[in-house]
Amino acid sequence: MKTEPPARSHSGPMIDRRSLFRGAALGAGLLASPAALAASARPGFSSGVASGEPSATSVMLWTRYKAEQDVSLEWEMAADTEFRTIVAGGDVEARAEHDFCVKPVATGLEPGRTYFYRFTAPDGSQSCMGRTMTLPVGDVARYRLGVFSCSNIGFGWFNAYAHAAEANEFDLLLHLGDYFYEYPGGTYPSAEERVAGRDAWPDAETITLADYRLRHASYRADQDLQRLTQLYPMILGWDDHESANDSWEGGAENHQPENEGDWSARKRAAKRAYREWLPVSDDDWASYEIGDLATLFRLETRLTARSEQFNIAKILAGKTDQEAMVAALAAFRDDAYRDPSRTVMGMTQEAWLADGLKASRASGKQWQVLVQQVVMGKLASASSLLDGLAGSAPDYVRRRLIASSLASKAGLPANMDAWDGYPAARERVMGSALEADANLVVLAGDTHNAWAFDLAQDGERVGVEFAVQGVTSPGLESYLGSVAPADLRRALVERNEELRWADTSQRGYMAVELTPQEASCEWRFVGNVRQRGSSLAGTHRMTSAAGSRRLA
Numbered sequence: 001m002k003t004e005p006p007a008r009s010h011s012g013p014m015i016d017r018r019s020l021f022r023g024a025a026l027g028a029g030l031l032a033s034p035a036a037l038a039a040s041a042r043p044g045f046s047s048g049v050a051s052g053e054p055s056a057t058s059v060m061l062w063t064r065y066k067a068e069q070d071v072s073l074e075w076e077m078a079a080d081t082e083f084r085t086i087v088a089g090g091d092v093e094a095r096a097e098h099d100f101c102v103k104p105v106a107t108g109l110e111p112g113r114t115y116f117y118r119f120t121a122p123d124g125s126q127s128c129m130g131r132t133m134t135l136p137v138g139d140v141a142r143y144r145l146g147v148f149s150c151s152n153i154g155f156g157w158f159n160a161y162a163h164a165a166e167a168n169e170f171d172l173l174l175h176l177g178d179y180f181y182e183y184p185g186g187t188y189p190s191a192e193e194r195v196a197g198r199d200a201w202p203d204a205e206t207i208t209l210a211d212y213r214l215r216h217a218s219y220r221a222d223q224d225l226q227r228l229t230q231l232y233p234m235i236l237g238w239d240d241h242e243s244a245n246d247s248w249e250g251g252a253e254n255h256q257p258e259n260e261g262d263w264s265a266r267k268r269a270a271k272r273a274y275r276e277w278l279p280v281s282d283d284d285w286a287s288y289e290i291g292d293l294a295t296l297f298r299l300e301t302r303l304t305a306r307s308e309q310f311n312i313a314k315i316l317a318g319k320t321d322q323e324a325m326v327a328a329l330a331a332f333r334d335d336a337y338r339d340p341s342r343t344v345m346g347m348t349q350e351a352w353l354a355d356g357l358k359a360s361r362a363s364g365k366q367w368q369v370l371v372q373q374v375v376m377g378k379l380a381s382a383s384s385l386l387d388g389l390a391g392s393a394p395d396y397v398r399r400r401l402i403a404s405s406l407a408s409k410a411g412l413p414a415n416m417d418a419w420d421g422y423p424a425a426r427e428r429v430m431g432s433a434l435e436a437d438a439n440l441v442v443l444a445g446d447t448h449n450a451w452a453f454d455l456a457q458d459g460e461r462v463g464v465e466f467a468v469q470g471v472t473s474p475g476l477e478s479y480l481g482s483v484a485p486a487d488l489r490r491a492l493v494e495r496n497e498e499l500r501w502a503d504t505s506q507r508g509y510m511a512v513e514l515t516p517q518e519a520s521c522e523w524r525f526v527g528n529v530r531q532r533g534s535s536l537a538g539t540h541r542m543t544s545a546a547g548s549r550r551l552a
Contacts, residue, residue: 048226051132052279056111062279112136140291147510149176149445150470156529160509161224176445177239212273239373243270294367295360305346329410340424357436368438377453380408382491430457449475450503461549466521477505
């Protein structure tokens with residue numbers, strides 16, 4: 001159910017904040033403003049630091065040093081904030097070829113340890129100091145994950161990032177995609193919806209490598225994003241907007257070859273800029289071991305092998321009465337919809353995941369966590385969606401909801417862009433989890449709304465899903481304002497057997513905690529994202545006992 005246009009306990013290490021910001025600290029006024037973006041184009045460190053791709057003995061570091069020509073940077077990693085005990089370091093070249101971004105990997109580290117790092121330029125100037133952590137080994141009593149998705153800078157402030165940074169309680173962060181949005185200015189958000197000062201560059205849609213690089217730079221100019229990545233390692237996976245809306249292997253809804261060129265060229269540009277500007281590996285998918293507690297599987301569900309999404313509007317094209325529409329949808333449901341060749345991940349990745357789930361359980365790990373992008377729980381529309389449609393809703397929203405309502409009557413899902421739109425592929429993943437006897441926890445983003453599902457296959461419990469609301473991107477409240485959120489949640493839960501809870505009206509992030517006994521999720525809702533702040537407006541918590549494969 002995308003709503004965008006078609007086109008406090010502590011487990012993390014405490015830190016002396018004065019020590020962390022000693023030296024080249026973030027400027028208090030560094031926001032995503034024209035002045036900040038201009039500063040990012042000047043020579044020197046201006047985009048902060050970040051870390052990612054952690055293992056038990058290594059971690060990738062990131063920064064950008066803008067220069068007139070290629071320049072060698074020194075990097076250091078220490079066990080203390082004073083850098084008395086250096087544990088790793090070296091030189092790395094900031095090259096124009098890679099937009100002056102560098103990504104050295106610190107190796108030979110100890111498991112489950114906190115480290116500090118910095119970069120130094122030839123003139124002696126330094127980046128701000130970053131903090132990171134390696135993954136643990138052996139017994140792990142508790143592991144805390146901060147989970148984010150759908151951060152559209154134009155809709156408001158990244159207050160979710162600000163709160164997570166101030167909480168200072170996580171071991172690792174996960175960003176499930178839509179780290180930025182590709183639209184031109186005035187599209188999504190519209191000029192009326194855009195929050196003053198929250199601009200993204202270029203003003204045009206991102207199509208070329210230069211466009212994608214500049215869009216990354218404008219997001220990195222945000223202080224709250226810089227602060228967040230300064231404090232924690234992060235695992236990231238792209239969804240569609242890092243390339244184009246509703247992307248798939250061979251194209252995207254928001255890509256028109258006739259005036260935007262070859263899709264493969266645009267896709268290469270998007271992937272290259274993403275891998276330059278973020279601490280991510282070149283592996284499309286990967287796994288991460290959290291001691292004896294869990295395995296995290298980072299999936300790729302967009303650009304590698306996804307089949308093109310079905311379009312309900314196309315199925316209904318030319319049908320003038322409801323009876324004909326329902327008949328067309330029923331015929332589709334019983335034929336093309338069930339096509340076993342359609343994939344979200346591709347058969348190679350499916351086999352890798354199936355083997356990984358088995359190996360994780362065989363090694364005694366309690367939890368198998370899918371770090372991925374789109375909702376896996378089955379979700380059909382409720383009739384109240386149409387009843388509560390705001391009179392000001394755009395035509396495309398009205399068309400989508402009418403089609404969605406008819407699809408629901410035919411036994412089809414609300415969102416063909418989610419796993420529910422690829423039933424054979426979903427069944428294969430569910431079957432792999434059952435065959436492995438996995439304790440499956442699925443994490444998802446994409447929809448801008450918060451969801452909790454009990455996942456099942458042919459009546460057999462498979463696992464649970466925690467889906468995160470958007471950092472700023474608006475949810476169903478934008479178009480269904482006349483339906484009270486509690487009433488909408490009730491209607492959706494009653495309509496969908498797997499859905500246990502939802503929030504369709506608030507922004508924020510998730511705090512997910514894993515222990516040997518249970519997996520829990522706390523949805524954290526921030527205040528109005530149109531004003532900058534880090535306070536919470538509320539929370540909601542749900543748990544799943546180990547072995548139950550259901551939410552309590």
